[in-house]
Amino acid sequence: MRLFKQLLLIMLLVASPLGQAKPLVLGQISDRPGKDLDELRPMVDYAAAHLTSLGISSGEVRLFDSAEALIAAMQAGEVDWVTETPYTAARLVREAGARPLLRKWKRGQQYYQTLIYTHADSAIREIGDLAGKRIAFEHPESFSSYFVPRLILEQAGLQLTALETIGQAPDTDRVGYLFSRNEKNNALWVHKSLVSAGALNNSDWENPKRVPDALRQDLRIIYRSVQYPRAMELVSPGLALELADGLRKLLLGMAGSGATDILARYEHTTGFAPLQPGDLQLLHDIYENSRSW
Structure with missing residues (x-):
């Protein structure tokens, strides 16, 4: 039983x-x-x-x-x-x-946008000025700090090439890119002129834990994308x-x-x-x- x-x-x-x-x-x-x-x-x-x-x-x-x-x-x-x-x-x-x-x-x-920025003292004023320069994206899986800024540069007629080291220079007709791996590094690299430009979304840009005020005041936005989900x-x-x-x-x-x-x-x-x-x-x-x- x-x-x-x-x-x-x-x-x-x-x-x-x-x-x-x-x-x-x-x-x-x-x-x-x-x-x-x-x-x-x-x-x-x-x-x-x-x-x-x-x-x-x-x-x-x-x-x-x-x-x-x-x-x-x-x-x-x-x-x-x-x-x-x-x-x-x-x-x-x-x-x-x-x-x-x-x-x-x-x-x-609900939405955010990509910002492409440079050092405040830089002679770079627009996207076309990035030819022959280095830009820092954040991560190869990032939508706002890789996909969108890369698409923006390509649609502006620029060709991109991946760089192996931060000291490597791209050809004069290309934009060389590297990955900073986090938001603060992205801003630091631009601030220290290790790269000529960086790309972040507006939420990270406005967050002092990711881009400290002391860095942001020395940086200048040159492009804002449309908004995305x-x-x-x-x-x-x-x-x-x-x-x-x-x-x-x-x-x-x-x-x-x-x-x-x-x-x-x-x-x-x-x-x-x-x-x-x-x-x-x-x-x-x-x-x-x-x-x-």
Whole structure:
């Protein structure tokens, strides 16, 4: 009788939603795993706790060292949900079949723009003056500090070449570029004239923790891009439509649900907004424009 009861219990668990439950996996590219894990964990735990009726048992965070690794994981069904900038989002949509879910507001911003800047004493006044000079982008996966400024320079008729060291000089008809890896280095390199120009988004530019006031007062903006969506939430192509819709509704309602502390820990998020009609075309254009790189 005892064995019969144990078998019956196992059968009931397998047949129930609890027995079929699976973790909700939130993924992101990261070169700061400790910090990013702390920012993402509360959000995925919150979402998992509110989506148990849709077959979610728990929340997990998975971090990847490159866009290629994240794309492969999504293709393999190992990641359900991603929060990324439009550049990586464009690759996920085209290469992994990801489905855009929402726009994300970060630090109160739904949009942001790229700034290209130089030293205040520089003779550089416009984009065309960068021929034969060096520029610092932030990171090869950065939308605002690599994709957008590179596109701006190319659309201005300039050719770019990657430099191996900060002391290397580009050909006189090309713009040489390097990656500073963080915002403060970007500003420091320009301030110390190690490079002739840098590129950052307006949010980082205005943040004294990333660009100290003492540096910013000696720098001068020479170009401002159009505005782009700050970030996007995407889900994997294999995520059930009912679950994706449940996640979308949950995130949209967070700002008014008393969960502002969870939002704030989620990369300083202040809310989410529905996708706009032109968002899919924007992602398509981003992907096509970057394929030759």
